[in-house]
Amino acid sequence: xxxxxxxxxxxxxxxxxxxxxxxxxxxxxxxxxxxxxxxxxxxxxxxxxxxxxxxxxxxxxxxxxxxxxxxxxxxxxxxxxxxxxxxxxxxxxxxxxxxxxxxxxxxxxxxxxxxxxxxxxxxxxxxxxxxxxxxxxxxxxxxxxxxxxxxxxxxxxxxxxxxxxxxxxxxxxxxxxxxxxxxxxxxxxxxxxxxxxxxxxxxxxxxxxxxxxxxxxxxxxxxxxxxxxxxxxxxxxxxxxxxxxxxxxxxxxxxxxxxxxxxxxxxxxxxxxxxxxxxxxxxxxxxxxx
Amino acid sequence: xxxxxxxxxxxxxxxxxxxxxxxxxxxxxxxxxxxxxxxxxxxxxxxxxxxxxxxxxxxxxxxxxxxxxxxxxxxxxxxxxxxxxxxxxxxxxxxxxxxxxxxxxxxxxxxxxxxxxxxxxxxxxxxxxxxxxxxxxxxxxxxxxxxxxxxxxxxxxxxxxxxxxxxxxxxxxxxxxxxxxxxxxxxxxxxxxxxxxxxxxxxxxxxxxxxxxxxxxxxxxxxxxxxxxxxxxxxxxxxxxxxxxxxxxxxxxxxxxxxxxx
Amino acid sequence: xxxxxxxxxxxxxxxxxxxxxxxxxxxxxxxxxxxxxxxxxxxxxxxxxxxxxxxxxxxxxxxxxxxxxxxxxxxxxxxxxxxxxxxxxxxxxxxxxxxxxxxxxxxxxxxxxxxxxxxxxxxxxxxxxxxxxxxxxxxxxxxxxxxxxxxxxxxxxxxxxxxxxxxxxxxxxxxxxxxxxxxxxxxxxxxxxxxxxxxxxxxxxxxxxxxxxxxxxxxxxxxxxxxxxxxxxxxxxxxxxxxxxxxxxxxxxxxxxxxxxxxxxxxxxxxxxxxxxxxxx
Numbered sequence: 138x139x140x141x142x143x144x145x146x147x148x149x150x151x152x153x154x155x156x157x158x159x160x161x162x163x164x165x166x167x168x169x170x171x172x173x174x175x176x177x178x179x180x181x182x183x184x185x186x187x188x189x190x191x192x193x194x195x196x197x198x199x200x201x202x203x204x205x206x207x208x209x210x211x212x213x214x215x216x217x218x219x220x221x222x223x224x225x226x227x228x229x230x231x232x233x234x235x236x237x238x239x240x241x242x243x244x245x246x247x248x249x250x251x252x253x254x255x256x257x258x259x260x261x262x263x264x265x266x267x268x269x270x271x272x273x274x275x276x277x278x279x280x281x282x283x284x285x286x287x288x289x290x291x292x293x294x295x296x297x298x299x300x301x302x303x304x305x306x307x308x309x310x311x312x313x314x315x316x317x318x319x320x321x322x323x324x325x326x327x328x329x330x331x332x333x334x335x336x337x338x339x340x341x342x343x344x345x346x347x348x349x350x351x352x353x354x355x356x357x358x359x360x361x362x363x364x365x366x367x368x369x370x371x372x373x374x375x376x377x378x379x380x381x382x383x384x385x386x387x388x389x390x391x392x393x394x395x396x397x398x399x400x401x402x403x404x405x406x407x408x409x410x411x412x413x414x415x416x417x418x419x420x421x422x423x424x425x426x427x
Numbered sequence: 428x429x430x431x432x433x434x435x436x437x438x439x440x441x442x443x444x445x446x447x448x449x450x451x452x453x454x455x456x457x458x459x460x461x462x463x464x465x466x467x468x469x470x471x472x473x474x475x476x477x478x479x480x481x482x483x484x485x486x487x488x489x490x491x492x493x494x495x496x497x498x499x500x501x502x503x504x505x506x507x508x509x510x511x512x513x514x515x516x517x518x519x520x521x522x523x524x525x526x527x528x529x530x531x532x533x534x535x536x537x538x539x540x541x542x543x544x545x546x547x548x549x550x551x552x553x554x555x556x557x558x559x560x561x562x563x564x565x566x567x568x569x570x571x572x573x574x575x576x577x578x579x580x581x582x583x584x585x586x587x588x589x590x591x592x593x594x595x596x597x598x599x600x601x602x603x604x605x606x607x608x609x610x611x612x613x614x615x616x617x618x619x620x621x622x623x624x625x626x627x628x629x630x631x632x633x634x635x636x637x638x639x640x641x642x643x644x645x646x647x648x649x650x651x652x653x654x655x656x657x658x659x660x661x662x663x664x665x666x667x668x669x670x671x672x673x674x675x676x677x678x679x680x681x682x683x684x685x686x687x688x689x
Numbered sequence: 690x691x692x693x694x695x696x697x698x699x700x701x702x703x704x705x706x707x708x709x710x711x712x713x714x715x716x717x718x719x720x721x722x723x724x725x726x727x728x729x730x731x732x733x734x735x736x737x738x739x740x741x742x743x744x745x746x747x748x749x750x751x752x753x754x755x756x757x758x759x760x761x762x763x764x765x766x767x768x769x770x771x772x773x774x775x776x777x778x779x780x781x782x783x784x785x786x787x788x789x790x791x792x793x794x795x796x797x798x799x800x801x802x803x804x805x806x807x808x809x810x811x812x813x814x815x816x817x818x819x820x821x822x823x824x825x826x827x828x829x830x831x832x833x834x835x836x837x838x839x840x841x842x843x844x845x846x847x848x849x850x851x852x853x854x855x856x857x858x859x860x861x862x863x864x865x866x867x868x869x870x871x872x873x874x875x876x877x878x879x880x881x882x883x884x885x886x887x888x889x890x891x892x893x894x895x896x897x898x899x900x901x902x903x904x905x906x907x908x909x910x911x912x913x914x915x916x917x918x919x920x921x922x923x924x925x926x927x928x929x930x931x932x933x934x935x936x937x938x939x940x941x942x943x944x945x946x947x948x949x950x951x952x953x954x955x956x957x958x959x960x961x962x963x964x965x966x967x968x969x970x
Contacts, residue, residue, distance in 0.1 A: 489861060491857060491860060491861060494856075494860065496786060517863050517864070517865055518863065519863075520860065520861055520862065520863035520864075521862070521863035522863075524861060524862070525857075525861035527854055527857060527858070527861075529854055531852070531854040531855060531857065531858040532858075533855070533858065533859075533873060533877070534855075534877055535873075535876045535877050535879075544858075544859070544862060544864075545862040545863065545864070547872075548859060548862065548864040548868050548869070548872045548873065549863070549864055549865075549868065550868070595858070598858075598862070599861070599862070602862060602863065
């Protein structure tokens with residue numbers, strides 16, 4: 138079988154391009170690692186626990202951003218959970234098929250609105266709202282900061298989370314539900330006692346995938362988080378996330394070590410989202426086995 | 428292996444000379460040491476209960492079998508004296524056409540293009556008149572011309588199931604094969620369409636050798652000149668249909684003909 | 690056994706609470722759409738679509754260069770991602786058996802999960818740094834990395850749905866496998882594959898983060914892929930965080946253009962997908 142056989146050539150081409158994609162992914166990891174080396178060498182583990190991010194004096198600790206990312210992402214997840222769960226249940230269990238299809242389409246379309254537009258909207262509508270609340274509560278009324286970022290993230294991941302939960306609940310076998318109805322259960326009892334427990338691991342996986350999105354979300358957060366590279370002192374404070382500090386400082390980083398530190402944050406972000414996604418896939422895989 | 432005396436060599440010219448053919452899926456043999464000769468320009472029916480290897484057997488004859496994952500073929504299949512297992516499968520399949528259980532016209536193509544698929548897909552350019560002539564000839568042979576001559580440029584999928592199957596026959600005939608393999612071509616069709624295809628099979632043997640798989644005994648009796656009976660991957664009996672049906676030499680053939688296995 | 694009335698009451702209240710909670714999030718989502726069109730459409734004018742940006746305060750500023758840039762980036766990214774994506778999808782559906790196929794699938798999934806800002810860094814390190822300057826090409830590479838996994842997986846799925854008999858029909862005519870793929874399988878699955886491409890395209894058109902340090906932005910006309918270009922999302926970002934009323938108005942305008950493009954693509958892909966499922970019957 139030489140190169141003359143066109144079938145062989147075509148196979149090699151498809152195979153080669155697929156292999157290329159695998160190398161692409163490995164290449165992304167290696168590139169990030171390579172770019173982070175100066176920072177890794179200079180700061181080692183202190184990078185992860187350092188509380189000071191001071192480009193002028195070349196002191197780089199990423200803890201404020203790790204904290205900022207965790208607070209906004211988990212905040213968003215908690216805020217969105219009751220709504221996403223309700224939407225998923227409503228679409229899968231209550232809504233008549235036509236309504237569900239229409240609503241799902243609208244939700245999916247809204248999920249397609251670019252992140253930067255969510256940021257624009259948040260800047261002009263959420264910020265005043267949060268400021269008003271902050272004034273009522275008697276905290277410093279920045280308007281910007283962690284709460285605003287969490288809110289806009291919550292709005293952004295909601296369509297995604299809701300559609301996954303809907304799909305998971307639709308996978309619950311009809312016979313199971315009918316068995317419960319046959320025992321005289323009400324609709325709510327069937328949802329609570331059959332559908333949700335059956336779909337629980339799928340729902341968890343869906344929430345993890347949504348978390349993965351929130352962790353890496355950049356633009357909307359960058360626009361409303363206030364961009365302050367200090368350790369946040371309260372949940373109302375200005376802050377920075379890993380993604381937002383990269384977006385803000387990357388093109389302005391004049392020193393190599395600053396750039397390298399930002400790349401290391403990118404590497405961390407890559408690894409964290411990778412971990413979260415892998416966890417979600419493992420759960421989904423288990424689900425399929427069952 | 429079948430007993431020697433139950434495998435009768437046909438009279439007249441031979442097109443396929445099959446020697447000790449084994450076909451495997453992974454480690455499991457589906458065809459076990461088949462040896463027989465297939466007569467030219469005759470209809471040979473391949474019968475047997477489901478799972479007996481009859482479909483696998485004919486899929487060896489145009490080397491489609493080896494496309495299945497883990498599939499393997501051993502032995503020799505001489506097509507007019509040349510072992511097809513040593514020829515490029517693409518060439519073999521031009522000489523040995525096939526019609527499948529379910530009609531499978533190309534859904535993106537018109538009736539006209541479907542008939543010419545064997546040329547168009549290979550990038551063979553035909554002159555307009557030549558193409559028209561080929562299409563008409565193939566559709567006439569497949570007894571479909573009168574029904575579709577006014578709608579040649581409609582999609583093939585717009586036809587009824589029986590018409591689609593005849594379109595597939597026309598498609599296979601258009602490349603002028605020496606042998607036409609038919610894998611239960613009527614199993615997805617209604618009785619009327621089935622009758623039409625059967626008539627067609629009898630008519631076609633004037634120009635092409637036909638090997639037809641069927642689990643329908645009556646159908647084998649109606650259309651075939653020779654018949655092969657497979658059981659559990661073995662060729663149990665092979666001979667003229669009239670002889671095999673009236674005085675089967677093997678007990679298993681007899682039981683099958685009496686309807687003892689499903 | 691609790692009383693039937695109490696159980697009925699719980700059932701009804703659950704329905705009520707869930708319905709309310711399900712519809713509440715529609716409010717912000719619709720408010721965003723409302724904002725985009727109420728504030729964005731008035732910014733539309735001939736000069737808005739055809740002119741270059743102007744400094745704040747000067748009239749008749751437009752986003753013409755950004756529209757051109759977005760189209761250029763989308764086309765370049767598609768040119769890079771579509772052939773590779775389709776052929777890798779063909780590999781997964783037609784040839785991949787065993788371990789290597791799984792590795793490719795995992796790679797696609799990993800790639801899909803990489804945050805877009807990280808892909809921006811990668812585009813910077815792979816192209817901007819070696820070339821010494823920002824360029825449309827580097828932005829397109831970052832965007833194509835986002836498109837690739839979507840196209841690969843959707844192509845694989847579509848081709849897998851095609852019946853095996855279709856392949857047999859072609860192969861039994863003595864057609865080579867590669868011709869069978871190119872001339873039978875891909876045309877038959879074309880609607881679905883196109884849908885996947887449009888979905889991928891609608892995702893990257895609005896992306897900002899990967900462009901910040903690759904395409905970078907450029908206030909002038911540019912048609913050279915090796916030079917920096919502007920893009921609508923970059924314009925929205927830059928104008929939105931500016932203090933100038935006029936720029937903010939244009940940010941909404943640019944958002945409206947972008948939304949129309951993205952929703953338009955989404956809608957087309959949906960119509961195609963519906964036609965696909967209609968054909969299946």
